[in-house]
Amino acid sequence: MIRNITDEQARHMVDILKKKSELIKNFYHKIEKYRLSGDEQAYKRKLRELLEKEEIKVYGKKIE
Secondary structure (H helix, E strand, C coil): CCCCHHHHHHHHHHHHHHHHHHHHHHHHHHHHHHHHHHHHHHHHHHHHHHHHHHHHHHHCCCCC
C-alpha cells in the first residue's frame, strides 16, 4: 500500500531508522547466532527485546 507522506514525516522516519541502526551496532553480536541458525522467530523476539533495552539505556525512553 502506497501512502502519501510529507517531507517532514519522511525525515522523521529516516531519523528514527538512523538512531535504531546505531543502537543495533551496540548489540548485534548478541543476536548473530539466531540469524545464522535461521531461527527467525527467536531472532525477531531477541532483536525487539534488546533494541527496547538499548533505547531505554541510551535515550531514557523507547523511540517511536
